[in-house]
Amino acid sequence: MKPEHYQDFREFLERACGIVLGENKQYLVASRLAPVMLEHGFHDLGELVAQLDRFGGGNLRAQVIEAMTTNETQFFRDNYPYAILKEYVFPELQKRRVYNARVWSAGCSSGQEAYSISMSLQEYNEQGGRLDGEVLGTDISPQIVEQASLGRYNSSAITRGLTDERRVRFFRELDPQTWEVRPEIKRRASFRTHNLLESFAVLGRFDVYLCRTC
Ligand SMILES: C[S@@+](CC[C@H](N)C(=O)[O-])C[C@H]1O[C@@H](n2cnc3c(N)ncnc32)[C@H](O)[C@@H]1O
Numbered sequence: 001m002k003p004e005h006y007q008d009f010r011e012f013l014e015r016a017c018g019i020v021l022g023e024n025k026q027y028l029v030a031s032r033l034a035p036v037m038l039e040h041g042f043h044d045l046g047e048l049v050a051q052l053d054r055f056g057g058g059n060l061r062a063q064v065i066e067a068m069t070t071n072e073t074q075f076f077r078d079n080y081p082y083a084i085l086k087e088y089v090f091p092e093l094q095k096r097r098v099y100n101a102r103v104w105s106a107g108c109s110s111g112q113e114a115y116s117i118s119m120s121l122q123e124y125n126e127q128g129g130r131l132d133g134e135v136l137g138t139d140i141s142p143q144i145v146e147q148a149s150l151g152r153y154n155s156s157a158i159t160r161g162l163t164d165e166r167r168v169r170f171f172r173e174l175d176p177q178t179w180e181v182r183p184e185i186k187r188r189a190s191f192r193t194h195n196l197l198e199s200f201a202v203l204g205r206f207d208v209y210l211c212r213t214c
Contacts, residue, residue, distance in 0.1 A: 085208070107212065119166065136190055
């Protein structure tokens with residue numbers, strides 16, 4: 001990989017979605033882009049970068065961004081953001097008479113974060129709180145947004161981050177491989193494609209947002 005092609009690619013990626021690649025991530029770029037290079041018949045990164053800059057390269061741009069983003073997530077990832085929501089943020093919103101909180105899960109991946117927020121709200125209310133809300137999940141990847149909207153998870157995703165109690169309460173088993181978020185959790189969540197480098201104005205105002213893109 002020629003250094004100037006790698007440099008051009010780094011600049012493209014930062015401009016397109018804000019991802020800043022380190023100086024020595026050539027191996028990552030090569031492995032993530034291998035299927036795209038093969039599909040389009042590019043011989044080196046220089047050919048791909050040249051095509052990205054051409055008019056009509058939109059589909060290729062989307063494919064490249066898709067390949068370079070990391071969708072790693074899990075339910076209640078790191079736990080503490082959800083504990084803080086229940087202990088401090090939800091009570092504060094209730095105190096301020098916000099009865100329908102708008103929460104933004106920015107960079108939501110396949111929806112686990114947005115649904116975990118909705119589950120936290122459900123638990124808050126079951127413990128005596130009085131606060132309803134809606135959670136908007138957004139992500140740059142249309143494919144992952146579609147997945148999030150479905151609210152269906154395989155048996156591996158369902159074991160990550162969830163206690164047995166939460167799994168049984170908030171999901172129903174469709175078949176041994178597939179679990180679906182229950183309607184009372186799903187009703188609060190909606191999803192749409194959005195690049196964080198673009199204006200947020202179209203999304204409306206929010207009372208709370210979580211933005212954890214790595
Ligand atoms: C590591 S995942 C984290 C998911 C979730 N926030 C969590 O904490 O579990 C990061 C997500 O951010 C998204 N992302 C990265 N850059 C983005 C951008 N510029 N605009 C919107 N989403 C972006 C990726 O597509 C990916 O799904």
